[in-house]
Amino acid sequence: MNRRDFLRNILNATMGMALVRTIYPMPAQASATKGKSLLDGMLIIDPHAHPDMNPEYWKGPSAGFRFMKEVGVAASGYSAIGDFWQKSILSGSYYDIARKMIDYWVNTIVPKGDVKLVLKMSDISEPGTGIPGAILALEGGDALEGRTDRVDEFYKIGVRIITIVRVHNNELGDMMRPLPDLDPGPYNGGLTPKGRAVIDRMQELGMVVDVAHASTATLKDVAAHCKKPIIDSHIQFCDTGKNCGRARPWKEMEWIASTGGVVCSSPAGWEKKPGKTFRDWANELLEMKKNIGIDHIGIGTDDGSGFSKVSGYKDIRDLGKLAEVLTDVGFTREELAAFMGKNVYRVLGKYLL
Numbered sequence: 398m399n400r401r402d403f404l405r406n407i408l409n410a411t412m413g414m415a416l417v418r419t420i421y422p423m424p425a426q427a428s429a430t431k432g433k434s435l436l437d438g439m440l441i442i443d444p445h446a447h448p449d450m451n452p453e454y455w456k457g458p459s460a461g462f463r464f465m466k467e468v469g470v471a472a473s474g475y476s477a478i479g480d481f482w483q484k485s486i487l488s489g490s491y492y493d494i495a496r497k498m499i500d501y502w503v504n505t506i507v508p509k510g511d512v513k514l515v516l517k518m519s520d521i522s523e524p525g526t527g528i529p530g531a532i533l534a535l536e537g538g539d540a541l542e543g544r545t546d547r548v549d550e551f552y553k554i555g556v557r558i559i560t561i562v563r564v565h566n567n568e569l570g571d572m573m574r575p576l577p578d579l580d581p582g583p584y585n586g587g588l589t590p591k592g593r594a595v596i597d598r599m600q601e602l603g604m605v606v607d608v609a610h611a612s613t614a615t616l617k618d619v620a621a622h623c624k625k626p627i628i629d630s631h632i633q634f635c636d637t638g639k640n641c642g643r644a645r646p647w648k649e650m651e652w653i654a655s656t657g658g659v660v661c662s663s664p665a666g667w668e669k670k671p672g673k674t675f676r677d678w679a680n681e682l683l684e685m686k687k688n689i690g691i692d693h694i695g696i697g698t699d700d701g702s703g704f705s706k707v708s709g710y711k712d713i714r715d716l717g718k719l720a721e722v723l724t725d726v727g728f729t730r731e732e733l734a735a736f737m738g739k740n741v742y743r744v745l746g747k748y749l750l
Contacts, residue, residue, distance in 0.1 A: 432717025435724060435733065436469055440524050442738035442745070443713065444474040444532065444558060444661060445609065445630035447701030449512075451501035454481075454494065460700035460712055462511045465529040468714050471738065472521050472530030474630065474697075475502055475512075477556075480537030480563045492547070495540040499533060499554060507531065514555050518749045521742070532745075534558035534607070534630075543568030543591035545598040552602045557749060559599060560607040560630065561592065562615065569595055570615035574642045588618035600625050603748040608653065609697075616649055626657035626744045631697035633663060634681050647688050654693035657747075659740045660685065661697025664719075665704040673707050679722040682736070691732050695741045 448460040465473055477498035480491050489497070507514055515521055515530040522530065533554075538561040541547040551559070562572045566582045569592035575581040588596075596606055596619065606627045608616045619627060634650070635641030650660045662682055685694045700713050709718060716737070723733055 432719070432721035433468065434717075435720040435730075436717055436737065438524050439469070439734050440521075440738040440742060441468065441470045441696075441716070442472045442521070442741045443470060443696055443698050443700070444605075444628060444741050445476055445534065445536070445560075445607070445663075445697040445699055446473050446713070447476055447699070448473055448531070449475070449502065449506045450701060451498050453501075454478075454498060455701075460698075462506075462529050462531075464700075464713050465512075468716055469525060470529055470713060471524060472515050472532050473713075474534040474558055475531045476534040476536045476558075476560075477502075478537060478563075479535045479541070479560075480539035480565050480567065491537070491539040492542065495535060495537075496554075499535075499551075499556065502531060502533065503555060515557065516555060516749070518746055520749075521745075532557050534560070536560040536607075536609075537563030537565075537567075538569045538592075538595065539563075539565055539567045541569070541595060543589075543595065545594055548595055548598045548602065548604070552604055556604065557745075558605040558607050558628075558630070560609050561595070561611060561619070563610045568592070570618070571612040572610050572615075573612050584612075585615075587612075587614035588622060592619075593622055596622060600748075603750060605744065605748050610643070613649060617652060620652040620656050623656055625747045626659070627653055628659045628661060628695075628741070628744055629653055629697075630661050631663035631665065631699040632660060634685060650685070650689050650693075654689040657744070659693055659695040659744055660689065661695040661741070663697050663699045664707040664710045665699040665702050675707060675709060675718050675722045676726075678707050678719065679726045682723060683726050683728075686728075686732070691735050692740055692743075694736055696737055 446460050477495045479495045481494050512529050512531040515532045520530055533556045535556050561569045564576055566572055566584050570588045571584050599606055606623055607630045608619050608627055609630045633644040635644035635646045653660050698713050720733055
């Protein structure tokens with residue numbers, strides 16, 4: 398073959414590849430821009446994040462109302478910490494720290510008009526209208542000290558979600574996984590009598606019971622005791638059946654679903670599975686849909702936590718990337734809408750009258 402024929406063959410091959418790519422374009426990578434259009438008009442509710450945290454107590458990357466507004470989030474959990482593991486470097490009790498975090502939002506962030514408190518269902522704006530809603534939450538029931546009057550107090554200042562345990566076994570129940578170099582304290586063997594009283598009062602007032610971080614025994618007791626749906630606000634699926642750490646097997650997710658509740662999948666906490674991709678996350682959500690039903694799955698970003706995330710996920714603005722890949726694996730628009738917020742909205746409707 399002479400040089401002229403060689404160049405002609407190369408040109409023909411290049412043109413052929415261009416034609417193939419025109420007819421069968423290369424699959425696009427997940428992008429927030431393309432995925433954002435999938436979310437337009439959807440009610441997006443994230444029941445667990447750490448937006449606009451008090452800088453006195455939170456040095457990590459905090460999510461914020463600007464990100465919520467950009468992606469069209471109708472409401473997000475503003476989660477104060479009720480059992481800070483770094484208490485040794487802070488002043489005051491767990492109760493004092495939680496109050497200061499919440500008071501910062503109520504007295505500094507909300508008055509600026511960038512977010513509004515969600516105290517009842519009508520405070521959640523329709524998609525694309527109004528300003529984002531802040532659902533005040535308490536992550537870790539240590540701040541309650543097992544007292545029902547504390548439940549009343551937090552309700553009066555606007556808290557509408559309480560995660561009953563977090564990094565310690567407390568007066569209410571037990572947590573899932575001890576943190577390194579942190580004594581979790583004595584185990585109770587499940588939900589305690591004080592825990593039952595606290596949950597009863599929460600459900601009387603209209604505060605969502607969140608079982609994120611709760612041990613298997615505690616979750617089982619809570620699911621059997623509650624008269625209203627419960628949520629796990631940020632969790633992943635455990636496919637080993639043992640040594641799950643901060644993840645749950647099917648049976649535990651089924652207990653939550655049996656109450657009419659929602660298991661909220663989080664991009665955070667993939668430290669045991671490095672390199673987790675959006676496709677991996679979407680396939681896991683597909684399995685969750687098949688096993689516990691589309692009505693019982695939701696999103697719970699834990700944004701602002703600082704923990705490791707799915708590869709390519711930085712903050713809530715990347716929900717568009719997830720939406721794109723969920724569509725690719727077979728989620729319909731109706732199923733995507735249920736996952737992104739309608740399911741959590743339904744649970745909130747049982748509490749926030």
